[in-house]
Amino acid sequence: MDVMQIVVFSEAEFRDETTTNGRELTLMTDTARLLGCRIVPLPDALDDDPQLEGAFAYVPVFAEPVQGVWVGYIPTPERYRAVYDAARRHNIFLVNSPEQNRTAMEFPRFYPLLADLTPRSVVVTDPA
Structure with a gap:
């Protein structure tokens, strides 16, 4: 049986775990990790790394396309585009x-x- 690889782009590591949203992000990310998903922590801002090279430094370029999902807050269109483009360079395709x-x-x-x-x-x- 083939197992689908899923990459989760998570903002949980950069949020306040004392808030409800922070706890939910952490719970979703931890659950994805337990299910075998690869977790890619997203930086808090794009100012210093607009191409997200640092965030993707240890993410392989997959031989076959893999699905990606975002676990985080609603991003600006620019932030979403930056993550989307960086993911595509690694053969990861966000759902949207x-x-x-x-x-x-x-x-x-x-x-x-x-x-x-x-x-x-x-x-x-x-x-x-």
């Missing part, structure tokens, strides 16, 4: 592309897809 991630996270992008299923909504961009 940067465009799919933005569509799921930004109301003006996802609302038209759900407009017929939800109450009418509008986006206010100017308080006046």
Whole structure:
């Protein structure tokens, strides 16, 4: 039986474990580790390493494509793109592309897809 390799990109190591979110990130990361997933800790910021070379220094380039998932907080589009691109250089594919991630996270992008299923909504961009 083939076993699917999953890589988990985790922000748990850089968060406050005394908060509910921090504890949940740690629990999800620890569970993934126990299930045999490879854990890649993500740095807190991209300022010093925008290509994430340091974070991926010990991540192999997989011979076959592997699936990747993000365990962390909602990233900026730039941060998501940086992790997505770094992962692709290692033959790791996040479940969502940067465009799919933005569509799921930004109301003006996802609302038209759900407009017929939800109450009418509008986006206010100017308080006046």
